[in-house]
Amino acid sequence: MAEAPLHVVVASLEDAEKRINEFEVETVTSFTVFRRNKGFREVFSDLGKHRVKWEDVSRGEGPKIQYNGTPFIILGWDVRECQFGPDRNVTKKLKYQLEKTVEGKKDHSYIQKGRTLVQNTKKQDCPARIHLKRICVFPEYKINGPDSIWKRKDQSRRLKTDLENKKDPVTWEEEIHILFPSLDDHRNHVTGQLAGICQPIDKVIKKKIQCLMDEGVTKVAEMKRHIKSFSKKDLGNTSTQNRRFYPLDKDIRNVMDSYKNQTRFSKDDKENLELLLEEYKSVNDKDSFYLDISETEDFLFVGQTEWQKRLLNMYGQEICLLDATYKTTKYDLPAFFVCVNTNVGYTIVGCFITANETKNSIMRGLQYFKDWNVNWHPKYFMTDFDTSEISAIEETFEAEY
Numbered sequence: 001m002a003e004a005p006l007h008v009v010v011a012s013l014e015d016a017e018k019r020i021n022e023f024e025v026e027t028v029t030s031f032t033v034f035r036r037n038k039g040f041r042e043v044f045s046d047l048g049k050h051r052v053k054w055e056d057v058s059r060g061e062g063p064k065i066q067y068n069g070t071p072f073i074i075l076g077w078d079v080r081e082c083q084f085g086p087d088r089n090v091t092k093k094l095k096y097q098l099e100k101t102v103e104g105k106k107d108h109s110y111i112q113k114g115r116t117l118v119q120n121t122k123k124q125d126c127p128a129r130i131h132l133k134r135i136c137v138f139p140e141y142k143i144n145g146p147d148s149i150w151k152r153k154d155q156s157r158r159l160k161t162d163l164e165n166k167k168d169p170v171t172w173e174e175e176i177h178i179l180f181p182s183l184d185d186h187r188n189h190v191t192g193q194l195a196g197i198c199q200p201i202d203k204v205i206k207k208k209i210q211c212l213m214d215e216g217v218t219k220v221a222e223m224k225r226h227i228k229s230f231s232k233k234d235l236g237n238t239s240t241q242n243r244r245f246y247p248l249d250k251d252i253r254n255v256m257d258s259y260k261n262q263t264r265f266s267k268d269d270k271e272n273l274e275l276l277l278e279e280y281k282s283v284n285d286k287d288s289f290y291l292d293i294s295e296t297e298d299f300l301f302v303g304q305t306e307w308q309k310r311l312l313n314m315y316g317q318e319i320c321l322l323d324a325t326y327k328t329t330k331y332d333l334p335a336f337f338v339c340v341n342t343n344v345g346y347t348i349v350g351c352f353i354t355a356n357e358t359k360n361s362i363m364r365g366l367q368y369f370k371d372w373n374v375n376w377h378p379k380y381f382m383t384d385f386d387t388s389e390i391s392a393i394e395e396t397f398e399a400e401y
Contacts, residue, residue, distance in 0.1 A: 005179055005180060005181055005182055005185070006182070007063050007177065007178070007179050008177075008178045008180065009175055009176070009177050009178070010176045010178065012174060012176065013134070013176060015176065016178060019178060020080075020130060020178070021202075021203075023130075023180055025202075025244070027191075028191070028192060028193060028196050028199065028242065029082065029083075029128075029186070029191070029195065030082070030199055030200055030244075031080040031081060031082055031083065031129075031130050032080060032081065032085075033078065033079075033080050034079045034080055034085070035078075035079045036076070036077070036078040036079070037076045037078075039076030040075070040076030040077060040078045040132070040134050041076070042075070042076070044136070047073060047136060047163050047170075047172070048160060048163035048164040048166075050073040050074070050075070050136075051073070052071050052072075052073060052156040052159055052160060053065075053071065053073065053074060054067055054069075054070075054071055054072075054156075055067040056074065056133075061131055061179075062131040062132075062133050062177075062179060063131055063132075063133050063177040063178065063179040065133070065135070065177060067147065069142045069144070069147065070137055070138065070139055070141070070142045070143075071137075071138050071141050071142075071152075071155060071156060071159055072135045072136060072137045072138065072175075073135060073136045073138075074133065074134070074135050075134045075136055076133075077131070077132060077133050077134065078132040078133075078134075079130070079131055079132075080130040080132075081126075081128070081129045081130075082126040082127075082128040082186060082189075083198075083200070084122060084123060084125075084126040084186075084188065084189040084198075085123060085124075085125065085126050085127070085128070085129075086123060086125050087123035087125075093120075093121075122198065124187070124188035124189045125187070125188060126186055126187050126188055126189055127187060128181040128185040128186045128187070129181060129185075130178065130179070131178070131179040132176060132177070132178050132179075133176070134174070134175075134176050134177075135175050135176075135177065136172045136174060136175075137172060137173045137174075137175055138159055138171070138172050138173075139171070139173060140170075140171050141155045141158065141159045143155060193239060193241065193242075194241075196239060196241045196242030196244065197241055197242075197243060198243070199242055199243045199244035200243070200244065201243070201244065201247045201251055201255060202244045202245055204235065205227060205230075205244070205245060205247065206255055208226075208227060208230055209223060209227065209252065209255045209256060209259070210255075210259050212226050213256060213259055213260075218256075220252050220253050220256070221249075223252050223256065224247075224249065224252055227246070227247065227252065228246060231245040231246055270293050273291060273293075273301070274291060274293070277289050284305070284306060286306040286309075287303075287305045287306055288302075288303070288304050288305075288309075288368075288372045289301075289303045289304075290302040290303075290368055298355035298356065298361060299353070299354065299355040300352065300353070300354055300355070300361070300364055300365060301352060301353040302350075302352040302365050302368040303351055303352070304349070304350040304351075304372060308348070308349040308350055309349075311340060311347060311349045312338070312340060312349040312350065312376055313376055314342075315340040315341060315342050315347075316338075316340040316376055317376070317377060317378060317379070318378070318379055318380065319340075319341070319378065319381070319382060320338055320340055320378045320382070321339040321340070321341075321346065321381075321382045321383070322337070322338055322381060322389055322393065323336070323337050323339060323383075323384070324336050324337075324386075324389070326357070333353050333355065334353070334354055334356070334357050335351060335352075335353045336351065336352050336353070336354070336362065336365060337350070337351050338350040338369060350369050352365030352366075352368070352369075357386075357388055357389075358388055359387075359388045359391045359395075360392075362388060362392035362393075363392040363395060366392060366396040366397075367396055370396060370397070377397075378397065381393045381397075
């Protein structure tokens with residue numbers, strides 16, 4: 001015999017989220033928001049514009065509210081579907097895969113390393129859903145005695161008038177009706193304890209990882225030991241096969257990387273670069289850095305450490321190599337490297353990043369190296385057969401050539 005769906009009523013959105021979390025833990029399932037109207041999360045505003053109801057037994061899949069003599073207003077609804085539900089991003093995924101394939105065929109393409117996927121999606125068209133309905137109940141306008149259409153209309157009119165006048169506050173109570181699916185509603189995927197291997201990380205575990213990172217934990221292995229102890233002793237979960245409370249290394253690493261991005265100096269990479277350069281300069285005042293991100297000049301970054309200066313002056317008097325790389329990062333900016341042949345092979349002794357590969361941009365970068373190293377007088381330069389690089393070197397070191 002099929003198990004009937006469970007209808008639960010709670011008093012607030014916080015209680016609803018708590019009850020849903022308890023249900024997911026008990027049934028080893030996970031649900032994501034599929035659809036929600038704006039009234040479900042909004043603060044109560046103008047209640048008078050809503051329609052007064054006495055019951056809600058429509059044909060929809062949501063929870064049915066039977067008549068009990070008390071009028072109510074429906075504020076909003078929320079539908080959450082099983083994480084193995086329909087794949088609603090098929091077109092978007094195909095477009096992304098096509099763009100990735102085209103980009104991969106280009107020279108010097110920038111493609112981040114992807115994960116090896118055993119299957120292209122975890123979606124299995126599971127129909128199981130959680131339905132929520134948020135209502136506002138008015139117990140002072142309850143119909144006592146036998147029900148009739150006239151009594152409903154009369155009480156509804158009184159309630160609407162009081163809500164629209166806003167002279168005297170109307171007493172109301174919030175209710176969240178939740179209709180949970182049964183395990184029989186799930187299709188095309190495993191259920192029970194075996195489903196634990198497919199569970200996403202619990203919000204409590206994510207917060208614990210963030211707290212531990214704030215305390216100085218940076219290694220995944222160390223974080224995993226802390227989380228295992230926390231899940232077992234504090235949360236009372238002993239099923240180590242459940243990834244919700246016992247995440248894998250890659251799950252922990254993803255949460256840690258996400259939190260690092262959230263706690264950076266700024267979401268603006270230019271601002272981050274300025275702050276990092278200030279930090280680098282404070283470590284060793286003999287290191288040289290220059291950054292131009294003004295709107296009047298093209299972007300330019302030049303960097304050279306103390307040991308790079310020493311190697312340049314020691315090994316760069318005979319021949320130097322200027323090499324450029326581009327389109328190997330998510331920013332389409334060319335990076336130039338000055339290299340010298342030391343006693344252990346070629347070594348980078350300075351770099352600069354420009355907005356483009358024009359002669360003037362390259363000259364600006366080389367000029368800073370020349371100013372920082374007054375005793376540097378190279379006899380020869382080796383470059384690609386690029387007229388911009390050759391012209392920039394000849395004009396920067398005009399006295400040497």
